[in-house]
Amino acid sequence: MSDQHDRVFPRRPPEFARNGRVTWIERLADLARLNRWFLRRPPIRIEPSEGDIISPAQARIQTLAPIDPSGWIEEKSVFGQPRRIQIREILRDDSLAESFVGGETIKLYLAPWDLHFLLFPVPGIVSRYEYRSGWAVPLLFMRSGDVLNQRLCVRIETDWGFPVGVVLIGSWMVNGIHHAFQEGARYDRGADLGHFKIGSSVVMAFPRGKVRWLKDPGEKVRLGETIAKLV
Template sequence: MLRSLADRLFITLQYLIPQRWLSERMYQLARIEWRPLKTLIIRQFARHYQIDMQLAQQPDLDAYPHFNAFFTRAIRPEVRPLDPDPAAILCPVDGAISQIGTITEDQIIQAKGRDYSVTSLLALAPGELHPFAGGRFATIYLSPRDYHRIHMPLDGRLDQMIHVPGQLFSVNAVTAAGVPNLFARNERLICRFETAAGPIALILVGAIFVGGIETVWAGEVTPPHAGGEPQRWDYEVDEQCIRLERGAELGRFNLGSTVIMLLPPGRAEWDAGLSVGERVQLGQRLGICLAPSESGG
């Protein structure tokens, strides 16, 4: 009962606090280069979350110019080897599976007893079609201690990017269970690719204190955490088009958040045995492509 009351208070507080203002202040704090302060923040964070710096390309905490550089640190490629099967769908991040399964009648499971629609997640107009009905989805939560760069699950050609302004609720399990349509109401960046499994989407969901979402092709997309309508970029299919190899970096977060991957029906399957709460790592196999796409990247 006490835990339930604490959870309700935690969720209520998130409705009341100035989410954007706090996230923008955190963004500024994470980039302070004054040595005494940035060193204190980095060392306390690394100690509290027991960060294994032996995985990092730069293991020296003092070498990072500010907290954000430390938080978005690169890791050594050999510590996250890619599954060698070219048909394998790679895990795009280090994290934990929040939910995984089949998209049923446009619905994705957010938490037990709570669903939301793919249409709202992708910021589509009512009646606008998408290729993911009956397909597969995976929601992966990145905790503060995780590696925070996002990588490609397959070779892909970038078709579209949409930035959707929104709220900045926490994306942890308590909030996912208590806030309706959480991932479809939070600020997010939708990246759609053509791949060997057909069209796929990777949705980078912002959260409280997540002061930056960026991609390798567009740079920093947010902040500012502004309101207004979604912004959409469509990419030409020509010799200049943007192609990324499987395992290549796609983008990154500042502080923890969530990545949602959508796959079309009949083109891919998750491996048996993947379960909610399971820890996963960048490069490991999550599933397999069932057939090549004629227009694949």
């Protein structure tokens, strides 16, 4: 994988300039060459065992939460106020969201100093992906239930016979989300998925009864580290 880690991903959706918003902080980071540091790519050795689900990012686990029968997910509270979000609102894909009702989600937060390139957490085919234009506002300015920020929703049909949803969500003043895959192609765990600029979050959704978590909320995980096992 050493050759892959010398690349800077070139792809951004053709409609991004029309519908997306590149924030001023991202432009400054480009001008100051800070994104070269954010996208630094040290050698990474990934050797997952059969049935391992790996972390797509160097990040902190913010939440591990079930998806209730109505599709609601409990979020981390803000200023002591509980928050929740609809899986349909995250994915904007009703048929895919239906696959995950009663299942599990994990939310990973990437700090500005973390590595910002992302890897495939599971083996499978990218059956669909979609960019959703949005803002770049802090969570505390959103009502419970809202997902207002720019995001990339990816549907992976795994080699294990079930779908996984991976959603890259922009954060405060950050909308720089890029992908490094082709729709319809198959990828192994550890293949390049894309990258963020500066810092953002990744949400993954799994159907009911498919995964057993090996980590807890608040834990820091390495890029490519095993975070769950198939049940």
